[in-house]
Amino acid sequence: LFQSPxxxxxxxxxxxxxxxxxxxxxxxxxxxxxxxxSLKKLRPFTxxxxxxxxxxxxxxxxxxxxxxxxxxxxxxxxxELAVSKHERNGTLVVWEKPLEPAGNINGxxxxxxxxxxxxxxTVVSGDVxxxxxxxxxxxxxxxxxWVTAFNxxxxxHLLLGRAxxxxxxxxxxxxx
Numbered sequence: 001l002f003q004s005p006x007x008x009x010x011x012x013x014x015x016x017x018x019x020x021x022x023x024x025x026x027x028x029x030x031x032x033x034x035x036x037x038s039l040k041k042l043r044p045f046t047x048x049x050x051x052x053x054x055x056x057x058x059x060x061x062x063x064x065x066x067x068x069x070x071x072x073x074x075x076x077x078x079x080e081l082a083v084s085k086h087e088r089n090g091t092l093v094v095w096e097k098p099l100e101p102a103g104n105i106n107g108x109x110x111x112x113x114x115x116x117x118x119x120x121x122t123v124v125s126g127d128v129x130x131x132x133x134x135x136x137x138x139x140x141x142x143x144x145x146w147v148t149a150f151n152x153x154x155x156x157h158l159l160l161g162r163a164x165x166x167x168x169x170x171x172x173x174x175x176x
Contacts, residue, residue: 013055014037019039019040019041020037020039020040021038021040022035022036022037022038023036023038042070043070043100043102044070044071044073044102044103045069045070045071045073045101045102045103046069046070047068047069048068048070049065049066049067049068050065050066050067050068051063052064052065052066071154072103072104072151072152072153073102074159074160074161075098075100075101075102075103075105075149075150075159076098076099076101076102076161077098077148077161077162077163077164078097078098078108078147078148078164079095079097079098080094080095080096081093081094081095081145081165081166082094082095082166083140083145083168086132087132087134088139089134089135089136089137089139089140090132090133090134090135090136090139090140091132091133091139091140091143092130092131092132093110093130093131093132093133093145093147094130095108095129095164096129097129097149098149101151102151102159102161103152103153103159104126104151105149105150105151106126106152106158107123107125107126107149108123108124108126108128108129108148108149109121109122109123109124109146109147109150109160110122110124110131110133110145110147111145111147111148111163112133112136112140112143112144112145112146113143114136114137114142114143114144115137115142115143117137117143140168141168142167144165144166144167144168145165145166145167145168146164146165147163147164148160148161148162149161
């Protein structure tokens with residue numbers, strides 16, 4: 001059985017619950033068994049405190065409290081992406097942090113493609129939520145912009161999230 005005190009849920013039997021599974025490895029004694037517990041649908045880069053206790057047909061044993069933290073993952077897409085004219089033939093690209101950073105954001109890639117042009121990109125530090133891009137044809141008119149957040153895991157691999165996308169100028173919305 002397991003329990004997550006942070007979520008204040010009742011004890012859950014892992015042998016009959018879709019959110020977890022438990023495996024007991026052979027050997028041990030009647031009062032001590034080894035194995036592992038697999039919990040599903042946990043949020044990335046989140047600390048959990050898990051209470052675990054073993055049960056048999058006669059009774060349940062005492063609980064063991066275990067701290068656990070899920071690993072870094074790819075972040076969700078940045079929010080509120082906007083583009084505006086800035087200086088001569090340039091644009092200002094601004095965005096908000098992802099709702100689910102899934103770690104400490106290391107940075108953002110800001111890419112753009114203008115009509116008849118190639119896709120170009122630049123990298124922005126994780127604390128910065130804006131960048132200006134100069135030298136765009138027609139001041140960035142009809143260019144498409146993408147912003148993607150990325151994290152780095154403990155092995156040094158970059159985990160690229162989903163991209164937010166916008167075409168400039170922003171399409172006009174007509175109310176019905």
